Amino acid sequence: MNYFPIKTETFYYQHLFDSEDNIQAVSNFSVSQASGKGLEEYLKLLAAPEEDDNIARxxxxxxxxxxxxxxxxxxxxxxxxxxxxxxxxxxxxxxxxSNFAVNSLYRRQHPEISEIGKTTFREFILPLTRFIQTFLGAKALYIYALPEDKLIGHYEEMGFSRLSKEKEKYVHSHVKPKYDAGCIFMYQIL
Known part of the structure; x- marks a missing residue:
């Protein structure tokens, strides 16, 4: 299914269903922060069913x-x-x-590789979203970030912005999913 090839010196990406090994491999994915356990559970339990239902990729x-x-x-x-x-x-x-996480087990086993999250965003997420944008009208990329100052700072470094509290409240009251309760809406124009 990988129609848009992206590869760096260190990494490549695959769609979840590109390899039969991927479904087993996700069982070794780990998030170190307790607040991010939902991201780990999503990958292990919900990603494949949401693929089957055409909800997400x-x-x-x-x-x-x-x-x-x-x-x-x-x-x-x-x-x-x-x-x-x-x-x-x-x-x-x-x-x-809707989901974005670094594998803490990989990070521990490869301490020489830094900025995995920023690299993932810059080298894979942005190019893929811009490629999708050529087929689908899309003006922005957005995320509901966990409400942690360090994480919000990372997203700001990656070009995401926050709305004013009043506008954020409006967005939350109209489109924010229940599973993102407590998260911070952030966006960037593509």
Whole structure:
């Protein structure tokens, strides 16, 4: 299924169903932060059923030599709505980065490889979303980030922005999924 090849000196990516080995390989994926355990559970329990139901697409970023999973991300179509005035709004067609995590086991076994998350975003997520954008109208990429200052800072370094508290509240009241309760809406224009 991998129609848009991307490979770096260290990593390549595969769609979850590109290899029969991938379904077994995700059982070795681990997130070290307790707040990120939902991302681990998603990959292990929900990614394949959501693929089958055409809800989302999950991609594994793998080491070129060892083929270990270094990170993963999930994309799906989406939109968000901004209030312009009290009685009018604007809907922005978008791509949702619904899941994004680095494998803590891979990170521990390969301490010489730094910035796995930033590399995944810069070398895989952005090029793939821009490729998708050539086939599908999409103005922005957005994410519901875990509410941790360090993580929010990482996303800001990757080009994501936050809305004002009032506009964020409006977005949350109209399109935020229940499973993202407590998360922070962030976006960037593609």
């Amino acid at each position: 999950t991609y594994l970023v793998k080491d070129n030599e060892t083929h270990e999973i270094a990170s993963y991300f999930t994309l799906k179509s989406g939109l968000f709505t901004l209030e312009l005035t009290e009685n009018s709004f604007y809907t922005i067609p978008s791509i949702e980065l």
